[in-house]
Amino acid sequence: MGAGFSGLYMLHRLHGLGLSARVYEIGDGVGGTWYWNRYPGARCDVESVEYSYSFSADLQQTWDWTERYPSQPEILRYAEHVAGRFGLLRDIRFRTRVTRAVYDEAAARWQVETDRGDRVSARFLITAVGCLSAARVPGFPGVETFAGESYHTGRWPHEEVDFAGKRVAVIGTGSSGIQIIPVIAERAARVTVFQRTPNFTIPAWNRPLPPEEARRVKDDYDEIRRSMRASLFGIAAAFNPDSALEASERERREELEKRWAYGGPAFLGVFGDVAVDARANEIVAEFVREKIRETVDDPRVAETLSPRDHPIGTKRPCFDTDYYATFNRPDVHLVDLRRTPIEEITPTGLRTSESAYEVDTIVYATGYDAMTGPLLAIDVRGTGGAELRAKWAAGPRTYLGLMTAGFPNLFTITGPGSPSVLSNMFVSIEQHVDLIAGCLRHVAERGARTVEPDPGAEDAWTRHVGEVAEQTLYPRADSWYLGANVPGKPRVFMPYAGGVGVYRETCDEIAARGYEGFVLSP
Ligand code: N01
DSSP states (O other): OSSHHHHHHHHHHHHHOOOOOOOOSSSSSSHHHHHHHOOTBBBSSSSSSTTSSSSOOHHHHEEEEEEEEHHHHHHHHHHHHHHHHHHOOGGGGGSSHHHEEEEETTTTTEEEETTTTEEEESSSSSOOOOOSOOOOOOTTTGGGGSSSSEEEEEGSSSSSSTTTTTTEEEEESSHHHHHHHHHHHHHHSEEEESSSSSOOOEEEOBBOOOHHHHHHHHHHHHHHHHHHHSSSSSOOOOOOOSSSTSSOHHHHHHHHHHHHHGGGGGGGGGSSTTTTTTHHHHHHHHHHHHHHHHOSSHHHHHHHHHHSOOOOTTSSEEEESSSSTTTTTEEEEEEEETTTEEEETTEEEEEEOOOEEOOOOOEEEOBOOOOOHHHSSSEEEGGGGGGGGHTTTTSOOBBTBBOOSSSSSSETOOOBBBBBSOOHHHHHHHHHHHHHHHHHHHHHTTTTTTEOOHHHHHHHHHHHHHHHHSSGGGGSOOOGTTTTTSSSSOOOOOSSOOHHHHHHHHHHHHHHSSTTEEEEEE
């Protein structure tokens, strides 16, 4: 299920194993999140040379990225290129949503249904549905009454949206809002930004990628990929293991300024204790607030933009182009929803507890039902008709984020309980797909019909995921990592916070011990 980067690579590996496979994809093209997120300014914040597949030396040597961070159109072209180059399109059914998947114990097969009336059966069912694909518009009263145009960043139309001369409201200041706001501000007559929680954002300093720089990376790719795989977040930038608390004032300043000037995710590797020690974290957080005060002319606006309710890095960090400076424009206004919440959407705009705002266009940059949302939107039933929704009602339970007990032969690429969204997704996707391919080979060699986790191994892993998160500052933020953005969703930290290097070693050891913790049935 899914023809984003995980589904595409999985299909390629299944071809290599000599298995027959079919991919169902809701969109009418490949690319997953990059197919849907066509909003102006959409760009990946991992560097292009690292946000790419490593499985084919030929591919990584022949594909040329043009910018330091790849734009959405360029990433989509890359996905389309990969699909064509590796002969994947013939096995993908587009415009087709899987609605139901029921495990038939007697046949040891999954019976899969789609919204186009397909009824197919498969030995293995692999979900490649993405972690951030269930877009969410909050249930503001009156949402459906708005007479102007409205868009969610994650469901952006294929045609260009014309903002010229328009009064635009943007709700949400996560990664998507922070990327789209400066671009809309360039085009619209007026932009009003509705902010609930201010976010920390670091300059990306995007720029063209000179061919000689790309050449150096290509010459050194083996080493770069090796260090990415062994790292915490799946990126090659050096992580400084030193403590912020032990560094002198001058050393701190130098390191922070150096990383700010470099930009992008490397900033958060500034000191080794930022993610685990509140005092170290506050040093880095205050440095960013200082930058906000330096950049934003109006001190009250600067203060409203300054995060104070969560440690830096505990909500997904953002990386921007001119975000804070955009608030110096006379045609951009910031509304603090903590002080004056939205009460309703009206036919002509929005009304907060304080004022009415007349607008032509509303942009919802309001995020996703992350990680579990896309999978639980499907009616998945395992052994004895058990519902996945019921099993995960108090939070996802998995072994390695890869499988869940009671659902034989069902694999979840970058599922909850794996590093996934806390990493460069390409590193996590390739590792999971390779792990699944290895497991399928193991099942075949043993002559087994089914594989699923031992419930004890699953309990221990689920506990471990929670314990690792508790050692960090992550649980201190109301983030989508914890499901906090979706009313009623259980508050459980979903990704594995131990880092992609440690996670990979753990998986490799488990595989070397004959897929310890997995049960094979004849
Ligand atoms: O979504 P978000 P996103 N009333 O959930 C606000 C990836 N990504 O689409 O923080 C008012 O982060 C909400 O406020 P609060 C990346 O992993 C990557 O921006 O909940 N406001 C928040 O400000 C990212 O983390 C890239 O208080 C409401 C915003 O809407 C993930 O996708 C680019 C509200 C949602 O922010 C999701 O990012 C884009 C309400 N009822 C995305 N409900 C790159 O690679 C929500 N909000 C660059």
